[in-house]
Amino acid sequence: MIDVKLLQKNFDETARALMRKKVSAETIGELKSANEILKSAKLSYETLQAKQNELSKLFGQYKKEGKSTDDLKIEVDANKITLNELLETQRNAEEALDAIIMRIPNIPDTDVPDGEDEESNVELRKVLTPPTFSFTPKEHWELAEQNGWIDFERGVKLAKSRFSVVSGMGARLERALINFMLDFNRERGFQEFSVPMLVNRHALEGTGQLPKFEDDLFKVEEEELYLIPTAEVPLTNLYQDEILASTDLPIKMTGYTSCFRKEAGSGGRDVRGMIRQHQFHKVELVAITTQEQSDAVFDEMVACASDLLSALGLPHRLVTLCTGDLGFGAARTVDLEVWLPGQNTYREISSVSNTRDFQARRAKIRYKEEGKNILAHTLNGSSLAVGRTMVAIMENFQQEDGSIVIPAALQKYL
RNA sequence: GGGUCACUGGCAGAGUGGUCGAUUGCACCGGUCUUGAAAACCGGCGAGGGUUAUACCUCCCAAGGUUCAAAUCCUUGGUGGCCCGCCA
Structure with a gap:
């Protein structure tokens, strides 16, 4: 498996190297965008997850202090629904990236001669x-x-x-x-x-x-x-x-x-x-x-x-x-x-x-x-x-x- | 194949629903001391993602589930120990 970060950091050079191995420009583009989709899906999921963790901790604290947790539960339940949706999105993005990258060959060394066969x-x-x-x-x-x-x-x-x-x-x-x-x-x-x-x-x-x-x-x-x-x-x-x-x-x-x-x-x-x-x-x-x-x-x-x-x-x-x-x-x-x-x-x-x-x-x-x-x-x-x-x-x-x-x-x- | 018990950081081993990514010991790394080493003492010490760096997210065999919350409860699977059966 190649390092996707290479495409992120140095797209042109990496794309050229992959094309030496007959990877189509189209596939390379798909790989890059699949990675970007995954990154943003992760970001939204993790941001909400952080919030949910925060609320859960409060829950324990409220219980201990004898405060009512009713309002908290409403908020937490609502978040949970969104969270599950975001998780699903992230998983799909992961699968999509995997499906592409697992079929991408290694990048040849620069001194490997070009050729068809x-x-x-x-x-x-x-x-x-x-x-x-x-x-x-x-x-x-x-x-x-x-x-x-x-x-x-x-x-x-x-x-x-x-x-x-x-x-x-x-x-x-x-x-x-x-x-x-x-x-x-x-x-x-x-x-x-x-x-x-x-x-x-x-x-x-x-x-x-x-x-x-x-x-x-x-x-x-x-x-x-x-x-x-x-x-x-x-x-x-x-x-x-x-x-x-x-x-x-x-x-x-x-x-x-x-x-x-x-x-x-x-x-x-x-x-x-x-x-x-x-x-x-x-x-x-x-x-x-x-x-x-x-x-x-x-x-x-x-x-x-x-x-x-x-x-x-x-x-x-x-x-x-x-x-x-x-x-x-x-x-x-x-x-x-x-x-x-x-x-x-x-x-x-x-x-x-x-x-x-x-x-x-x-x-x-x-x-x-x-x-x-x-x-x-x-x-x-x-x-x-x-x-x-x-x-x-x-x-x-x-x-x-x-x-x-x-x-x-x-x-x-x- | 059947039964039963287990599975936690390199190893050993705590932790049985909330502030736990996790007590402690050993190992390891750095320092003090020493001519040097050992001992002693002080500090550090799991992994992946993410960030310039922090934050933050994930991982206590794996995958699901219950719950506001799971190392901890439930289900299935895997692996290992022991007992039984079978077989080179």
């Missing part, structure tokens, strides 16, 4: 050189089936399309990767957590998935719980509604979870293979920092994910997302794209974002500094998406006969 993303650097092959490299689904690692058909039988079954060496590799990633992150100072994979609505509002992206989430109807789309949700919300000591920051966390996404709107894309599944494994990094620390921690997280790929010997590149490709809550994002020889292209395998105080404002994550409560900055990044890492290992380390060489770094985990 991924075409305008800016490559920062490439790491490791893509391998060359004396044969035509295959795509991962072919390799996966040939090696008996993944069974796409039986996954569909158990659930529906975009579910798969991993078995044998594939299953062991998956488990090895998770352990390798967690250990790697822990050595970089990220504390390991194991968290619920079902969360309530409040948590999802805290990190910004709700109310706007309800269609992307699996929901357990009768329990009012949702399957998490990423560990970012439980990890970030661990500190929801808390005031931390600034000396406790930064808090750096890592955790492995399954992730569940409906992939609504991605129909037809990546239907084959395990690039885009409804359920996938991911090791996540989340940090809660002071406002001053977040840029440095962001760089640490990008480096952590990139070094992890390097440790596995996977060629990749780092890309700064342009405004059009930036997620809802992110002020800036660097994507890590791994080289896939079978597809002859780089594909996203990690995404590291700084949301600044966007999530913290909604989730009420603050820290105390010199007696003041300050909104924290929250950051998240994958390190890494396990399924996509397996895809990358298969395609990069495939041999002519279709067998796959497991990276040395993983040997001790198998």
Whole structure:
């Protein structure tokens, strides 16, 4: 959630920044006026409330002194009717503002490049050189089936399309990767957590998935719980509604979870293979920092994910997302794209974002500094998406006969 | 799942209809004293909104309700303890 006061204080600049994220001038105008309506509704309500409190105190005093309270009661009763009306007005104004602001994306950092879509993303650097092959490299689904690692058909039988079954060496590799990633992150100072994979609505509002992206989430109807789309949700919300000591920051966390996404709107894309599944494994990094620390921690997280790929010997590149490709809550994002020889292209395998105080404002994550409560900055990044890492290992380390060489770094985990 | 008791500021714990946003202790912060520290003493110390700053409004698990007035009474929900039942 953005800070409405920014619109109040600095309308032009804030409006321009929001328009970079395709928020219409109309919506911005509605937001501003909704806020003004709420402010004036509050003022009238609170003024009358103050008067009512005053009269109520008098009531007690009169009783004590044995004075008649008849006249007082008439006045108080009359006020009460108006008060209820004003309260209703205020509540409506609150709801109206909420309905708008909860759907407004974060303001991008000023140095984030403008652009419509991924075409305008800016490559920062490439790491490791893509391998060359004396044969035509295959795509991962072919390799996966040939090696008996993944069974796409039986996954569909158990659930529906975009579910798969991993078995044998594939299953062991998956488990090895998770352990390798967690250990790697822990050595970089990220504390390991194991968290619920079902969360309530409040948590999802805290990190910004709700109310706007309800269609992307699996929901357990009768329990009012949702399957998490990423560990970012439980990890970030661990500190929801808390005031931390600034000396406790930064808090750096890592955790492995399954992730569940409906992939609504991605129909037809990546239907084959395990690039885009409804359920996938991911090791996540989340940090809660002071406002001053977040840029440095962001760089640490990008480096952590990139070094992890390097440790596995996977060629990749780092890309700064342009405004059009930036997620809802992110002020800036660097994507890590791994080289896939079978597809002859780089594909996203990690995404590291700084949301600044966007999530913290909604989730009420603050820290105390010199007696003041300050909104924290929250950051998240994958390190890494396990399924996509397996895809990358298969395609990069495939041999002519279709067998796959497991990276040395993983040997001790198998 | 059933019963029962509870839920108050970082923690402990008073407060059972009015002057209570809340006694007190611990913790924490500042000061005096001390070479320094401890102890002792003095002062400060919950959160959100609002204001240049005050005022002022809201919050005693949550949402409703009763009342001129609710931390306090009622209803529903949540969470926790204990007892019973069931189950990896």
